Amino acid sequence: xxxxxxxxxxxxxxxxxxxxxxxxxxxxxxxxxxxxxxxxxxxxxxxxxxxxxxxxxxxxxxxxxxxxxxxxxxxxxxxxxxxxxxxxxxxxxxxxxxxxxxxxxxxxxxxxxxxxxxxxxxxxxxxxxxxxxxxxxxxxxxxxxxxxxxxxxxxxxxxxxxxxxxxxxxxxxxxxxxxxxxxxxxxxxxxxxxxxxxxxxxxxxxxxxxxxxxxxxxxxxxxxxxxxxxxxxxxxxxxxxxxxxxxxxxxxxxxxxxxxxxxxxxxxxxxxxxxxxxxxxxxxxxxxxxxxxxxxxxxxxxxxxxxxxxxxxxxxxxxxxxxxxxxxxxxxxxxxxxxxxxxxxxxxxxxxxxxxxxxxxxxxxxxxxxxxxxxxxxxxxxxxxxxxxxxxxxxxxxxxxxxxxxxxxxxxxxxxxxxxxxxxxx
Numbered sequence: 001x002x003x004x005x006x007x008x009x010x011x012x013x014x015x016x017x018x019x020x021x022x023x024x025x026x027x028x029x030x031x032x033x034x035x036x037x038x039x040x041x042x043x044x045x046x047x048x049x050x051x052x053x054x055x056x057x058x059x060x061x062x063x064x065x066x067x068x069x070x071x072x073x074x075x076x077x078x079x080x081x082x083x084x085x086x087x088x089x090x091x092x093x094x095x096x097x098x099x100x101x102x103x104x105x106x107x108x109x110x111x112x113x114x115x116x117x118x119x120x121x122x123x124x125x126x127x128x129x130x131x132x133x134x135x136x137x138x139x140x141x142x143x144x145x146x147x148x149x150x151x152x153x154x155x156x157x158x159x160x161x162x163x164x165x166x167x168x169x170x171x172x173x174x175x176x177x178x179x180x181x182x183x184x185x186x187x188x189x190x191x192x193x194x195x196x197x198x199x200x201x202x203x204x205x206x207x208x209x210x211x212x213x214x215x216x217x218x219x220x221x222x223x224x225x226x227x228x229x230x231x232x233x234x235x236x237x238x239x240x241x242x243x244x245x246x247x248x249x250x251x252x253x254x255x256x257x258x259x260x261x262x263x264x265x266x267x268x269x270x271x272x273x274x275x276x277x278x279x280x281x282x283x284x285x286x287x288x289x290x291x292x293x294x295x296x297x298x299x300x301x302x303x304x305x306x307x308x309x310x311x312x313x314x315x316x317x318x319x320x321x322x323x324x325x326x327x328x329x330x331x332x333x334x335x336x337x338x339x340x341x342x343x344x345x346x347x348x349x350x351x352x353x354x355x356x357x358x359x360x361x362x363x364x365x366x367x368x369x370x371x372x373x374x375x376x377x378x379x380x381x382x383x384x385x386x387x388x389x390x391x392x393x394x395x396x397x398x399x400x401x402x403x404x405x406x407x408x409x410x411x412x413x414x415x416x417x418x419x420x421x422x423x424x425x426x
Contacts, residue, residue, distance in 0.1 A: 161203065
C-alpha cells in the first residue's frame, strides 16, 4: 500500500495520540443516540437551552435568588459493583465531593497554574454539592446506595440507571442529582444527561476508577475532574469548542477554539480560530485535558449554570429541596450520635451573622437557663463534625476564619433539646 506523506504524518500523529490515555466524554454521542431514537427529545432540549440563554442574558442568572446566594445540590451516589475494587470506599466518595466543591467554588489549589489572563475570568459558581441526608421517603440516608450487579461493565446506554437491567433506579431528579458509579468498560470515562432530557434517566454516570482523588483511581484522571466535567453538562454547559470546528459553547468569555485539547498543552496554545494570541482556554473544566491541567469555570459559565435554577427552568425545584439537611427527615431511625440527628428543637437560640466571615456568634435567649452547659457542634454538609465546644454563658463567639468557603450546619444542644441552623461561610 502506498501512503502520501501527509496521510502518513496524520496516521503517525493518531498513533502517537493513542499511546497516552486520553479523556473521552460520552455525553455528545449519548444524547445523539437518544434524539435519534426519540426526535421529540430534541424539542425539549432546545426549549430548555433557549430559556437558559434568555435568562443568562438578564444577569443575575436566577430571578429567585441573589446572584451570590449558595445553591445546594443534594447528591445520591449509586455504587454499582461486580468486583470488590468497583465497590469504592467512603473515603473515595468523600474525596470526590471535596473536589467538586473546590472546583465549583474556585478553591482548587491548582488554580495557581491558570495563566493570569484566564485566571481573571475564573468564578466561584456558588453551587455546592452534598451527599443527600434525606431520601425520597423522608428517611435519613447516607446519600450512598451500594448494589451488586451481575454485569461486569456498563456502556453509555442507560442500563446502569434501571434495576431491571442490572443497575439501580434513580431518585427524584427534581430533588436529587443522581450519580451512578460503575465500571464503564471502555475508553469512555463518563457521560451526562442534558437539561430538558428524559426525567427517568436524568443524571451523571462516572467510571469507578476516575471518581474521586484517592483510593482506586488512575492517572491522569485522578483529581475528580471527570465528575466536575460531566456535572457541568448536567448544569447545561457545552464542551468549550461547542462540539464543532470553531464552534460556540454559548458562553461569551470562553475564547473560540478549533477543537478539543488532550493531555497538557503549553500556554499559549493558539489554533486557527483563536481570537487573539492567548489562544485556547485548555485549562477549562469543559475541555478534554488531563485532570491536573484543568482549573476553572468562567464567570460566563457560572451565569449559564445558575440560569437553570430560574423560575420555570428545569433545575428550579432544587431551590426548595431540603435533602441536604437531615434534621428535616420525618421517618426512620435516628442516625449515630456523631451525625446531624433530629431531636426536639428549641427556639431560644440564634446564630449570626449569616453569611459569616471570621466569626459566628451563638446567643442563647432562654432567660432561666442561661447558665446551663450547652454544646456547639459544627458539621460539613456531608455530615462530618469539624468543631465541638461547650459554653455556659448567654453568648459566645466561634472562630470560623480558618473554615473553607461553603455551607455548614451549626447545632446547639442542651440535654435532649437541639437548635439547628444552616450557615454560609464567605
